[in-house]
Amino acid sequence: MQNSVEKYLRMDKLPHIWCPGCGNGIVLGAMVRAFTKINCNQNNTVIVSGIGCSSRAAGYMDFDTLHTTHGRALAFATGIKLAKPELKVFVIMGDGDAASIGGNHLIHAARRNIDLTAIIFNNHIYGMTGGQYSPLTPLDSMATTAPYNTIERNFDLAELAKAAGATYVARSTTYHATMLTNLIVAGATHKGFSLIEAVTACPVSYGRRNKMGSGYDMMIWQKEHAVPVQKARNLTPKEMQGKFAVGELYKAEAPEYTEVYDLLIKKAQGIPKEG
Amino acid sequence: MSIKDRLSGNEAVAIAMRQINPDVMSAFPITPSTEIPQTFSSFVANGQVDTAFIPVESEHSAMSAAIGSQAAGARSLTATSSCGLALMWEVLYVAASNRLPIALALVNRTLSGPININCDHSDSMGARDSGWIQIYSENNQEAYDNFVQAYRIAEHAAVRLPIMICQDGFITSAAVENIELLADRDVQGFVGEYHPESYLLNSKQPLAIGPYAVSAYCMEAKRAQLEALKNAKQVTLDVAKEFAALSGREYGLFEEYKLADADYAMVIIGSAAGTAKDAVDQLRAAGQKVGLLKIRLFRPFPGEEIAAALQKSKVIACMDRTESFNGRCGPLGAEVKSALFDAQLMPPVINYVYGLGGRDVTVEDFITVFAQLAEIEQTNDGGKKYRYLSLRE
Ligand SMILES: Cc1ncc(C[n+]2csc(CCOP(=O)(O)OP(=O)(O)O)c2C)c(N)n1
Ligand code: SF4
Ligand SMILES: [Mg+2]
Numbered sequence: 001m002q003n004s005v006e007k008y009l010r011m012d013k014l015p016h017i018w019c020p021g022c023g024n025g026i027v028l029g030a031m032v033r034a035f036t037k038i039n040c041n042q043n044n045t046v047i048v049s050g051i052g053c054s055s056r057a058a059g060y061m062d063f064d065t066l067h068t069t070h071g072r073a074l075a076f077a078t079g080i081k082l083a084k085p086e087l088k089v090f091v092i093m094g095d096g097d098a099a100s101i102g103g104n105h106l107i108h109a110a111r112r113n114i115d116l117t118a119i120i121f122n123n124h125i126y127g128m129t130g131g132q133y134s135p136l137t138p139l140d141s142m143a144t145t146a147p148y149n150t151i152e153r154n155f156d157l158a159e160l161a162k163a164a165g166a167t168y169v170a171r172s173t174t175y176h177a178t179m180l181t182n183l184i185v186a187g188a189t190h191k192g193f194s195l196i197e198a199v200t201a202c203p204v205s206y207g208r209r210n211k212m213g214s215g216y217d218m219m220i221w222q223k224e225h226a227v228p229v230q231k232a233r234n235l236t237p238k239e240m241q242g243k244f245a246v247g248e249l250y251k252a253e254a255p256e257y258t259e260v261y262d263l264l265i266k267k268a269q270g271i272p273k274e275g
Numbered sequence: 276m277s278i279k280d281r282l283s284g285n286e287a288v289a290i291a292m293r294q295i296n297p298d299v300m301s302a303f304p305i306t307p308s309t310e311i312p313q314t315f316s317s318f319v320a321n322g323q324v325d326t327a328f329i330p331v332e333s334e335h336s337a338m339s340a341a342i343g344s345q346a347a348g349a350r351s352l353t354a355t356s357s358c359g360l361a362l363m364w365e366v367l368y369v370a371a372s373n374r375l376p377i378a379l380a381l382v383n384r385t386l387s388g389p390i391n392i393n394c395d396h397s398d399s400m401g402a403r404d405s406g407w408i409q410i411y412s413e414n415n416q417e418a419y420d421n422f423v424q425a426y427r428i429a430e431h432a433a434v435r436l437p438i439m440i441c442q443d444g445f446i447t448s449a450a451v452e453n454i455e456l457l458a459d460r461d462v463q464g465f466v467g468e469y470h471p472e473s474y475l476l477n478s479k480q481p482l483a484i485g486p487y488a489v490s491a492y493c494m495e496a497k498r499a500q501l502e503a504l505k506n507a508k509q510v511t512l513d514v515a516k517e518f519a520a521l522s523g524r525e526y527g528l529f530e531e532y533k534l535a536d537a538d539y540a541m542v543i544i545g546s547a548a549g550t551a552k553d554a555v556d557q558l559r560a561a562g563q564k565v566g567l568l569k570i571r572l573f574r575p576f577p578g579e580e581i582a583a584a585l586q587k588s589k590v591i592a593c594m595d596r597t598e599s600f601n602g603r604c605g606p607l608g609a610e611v612k613s614a615l616f617d618a619q620l621m622p623p624v625i626n627y628v629y630g631l632g633g634r635d636v637t638v639e640d641f642i643t644v645f646a647q648l649a650e651i652e653q654t655n656d657g658g659k660k661y662r663y664l665s666l667r668e
Contacts (some may be wrong), residue, residue, distance in 0.1 A: 052392070067390065069358060071333065101303070101333040129304040132313070132330065145304075145330045147320045171407050 023200030026174035034184035052094035054121030071102025095136040110164035114257040123202035125198020129204035142209040143238035156168040168194030169250040173222035277455040284447035289314035291422040294462035298349035301329040301340035306384035307444040311354035334359040345375040348474030357384035371406025376429035377437040384444040393633020394444040397597040408438040409574040418442040433506040443546040528577040530569040537566025539648040540588035554641035578614030590648040629664035
């Protein structure tokens with residue numbers, strides 16, 4: 001029998017070209033496992049990606065895919081969703097893609113609460129261009145643009161998305177791959193803007209410079225620094241120093257943009273509300 | 276005194292930047308120019324320069340920050356490629372129209388799509404009408420030498436315009452070649468201190484940069500900008516003369532290679548000129564009168580001088596490393612043909628598109644081009660005027 005995830009992969013494009021030890025394959029794995037769980041229909045699903053190592057993932061998935069420009073994936077995805085609100089739209093971005101060059105699109109997609117599922121591959125660095133620090137690089141890290149450590153504070157992407165209006169916010173890691181799969185399932189079935197941050201290892205452009213060891217060692221680091229959200233809520237900021245919460249961080253109900261839009265158009269056209 | 280070294284084109288430009296010791300660098304990484312700001316950021320971190328380095332969050336911000344700092348009187352620069360330059364678009368015009376002599380190290384790479392990281396000139400050619408001075412380099416030595424000369428041209432009182440120094444992505448930016456560097460103090464002496472006449476926050480001369488101009492004045496502002504750009508031609512020659520006295524290396528508006536008596540001439544930009552020179556040498560050895568004109572200054576375009584240099588050529592090939600989608604020619608082809616027309620010269624000109632997205636171009640390819648030129652002369656049949664070189668069909 002065909003492995004159930006295979007139908008979601010472009011098997012002829014595999015093996016992938018990510019570096020040995022790279023966590024991106026695990027995030028990709030979590031995505032396709034989530035697709036099997038929600039019995040995702042390839043005929044009404046679009047995957048949009050930006051530019052970066054992470055965005056290559058779109059090329060490995062057997063869907064209609066749109067590989068866009070650096071930082072703008074959410075703007076393209078917004079266009080798709082508004083044109084055809086019945087489509088399920090997943091948006092893959094790197095931390096640079098989502099929070100640096102494309103940060104503006106992120107906050108506005110969240111503010112509108114448009115029904116997109118954004119999956120952020122957070123490897124704490126610009127991987128593809130060789131290790132320049134991103135807005136998610138932890139303070140005091142080494143990067144090729146910071147040979148004596150970064151002095152810029154990093155964003156907490158989940159907090160940022162929540163504050164901007166996202167109605168589903170979650171975080172997991174490649175170590176917690178099953179949890180990651182489940183969070184993608186929950187995000188995909190949530191109506192509104194959902195953001196799932198996947199903490200993933202880039203041993204080549206980040207780990208090496210920060211003496212974090214191999215891809216395996218970096219997963220152990222994830223295990224040791226991730227705190228389940230229920231537990232994290234009872235810890236003081238001091239106790240959470242250097243650690244991060246994983247799990248479903250925030251969930252709320254709010255009007256979804258394409259629905260509100262549709263209502264407005266109907267109203268403008270004088271069509272009475274149903275029911 | 277020259278210093279012999281072996282450097283990639285990117286390293287060479289980063290070293291020129293270190294020697295110039297500018298006030299501000301703002302940059303965002305993009306292949307294949309990333310190495311320039313990256314190398315330079317280590318010079319900053321190691322205290323080898325006094326530059327403030329701003330690792331911004333996009334190229335639009337990189338150019339905007341450079342405009343801000345240059346307007347404040349600080350010598351500013353950045354580096355980029357491809358979609359990075361495209362993202363700067365809006366503010367490229369702002370830099371030029373506000374007459375801010377920013378230097379940009381451009382490492383040429385194609386524009387999407389298809390997504391491709393390799394060399395062609397679609398990025399800088401797209402920006403050719405933004406009001407920037409554009410200079411192209413054949414090899415690492417030229418990329419270095421051109422960058423050392425950049426501010427002298429850009430900051431000249433008769434010019435005061437931003438300048439783009441271009442080199443070919445990977446082909447020269449990543450390839451390591453022998454190079455002769457100037458001593459730090461020679462570069463500093465040559466480039467000199469930056470003393471802008473007007474700048475922000477000068478309490479003796481309050482200034483508004485970039486205000487709205489009503490229709491009664493907007494056109495005059497553009498016309499004044501054009502005069503400044505035209506002046507850059509003579510200034511480029513004057514600066515090259517001084518540079519030759521310092522380095523022994525001579526530069527003009529363009530390079531003529533075995534062109535004087537050539538029946539068949541090729542006009543080309545960038546690294547492929549080196550390959551084309553090999554083709555010229557081989558054909559010359561076989562007794563054929565072929566020659567080459569390699570563009571250095573593309574903006575302003577030295578049309579009269581180029582027409583004069585090509586006046587004896589019987590058939591001309593214009594080599595464009597970009598497709599400009601106008602349906603009939605590339606940007607270099609259009610410029611050269613209009614220059615010839617104004618000089619009332621009507622030789623057959625064949626415009627070739629080559630090397631898109633890093634497609635390799637060989638000595639044999641150029642020999643084929645010269646053979647086609649000879650055939651056109653012999654058969655008196657120009658055939659197709661717009662051709663693609665080494666295309667898989
Ligand atoms: C306008 C523009 N600027 C710069 C780049 C070069 N670039 C490609 S990927 C990238 C950063 C990638 O970092 P991230 O988004 O975190 O993805 P990762 O590679 O780490 O997965 C950059 C700067 C580009 N493609 N387009
Ligand atoms: S550079 Fe980093 S993120 Fe990119 S493929 Fe290699 S390990 Fe993965
Ligand atoms: Mg990243």
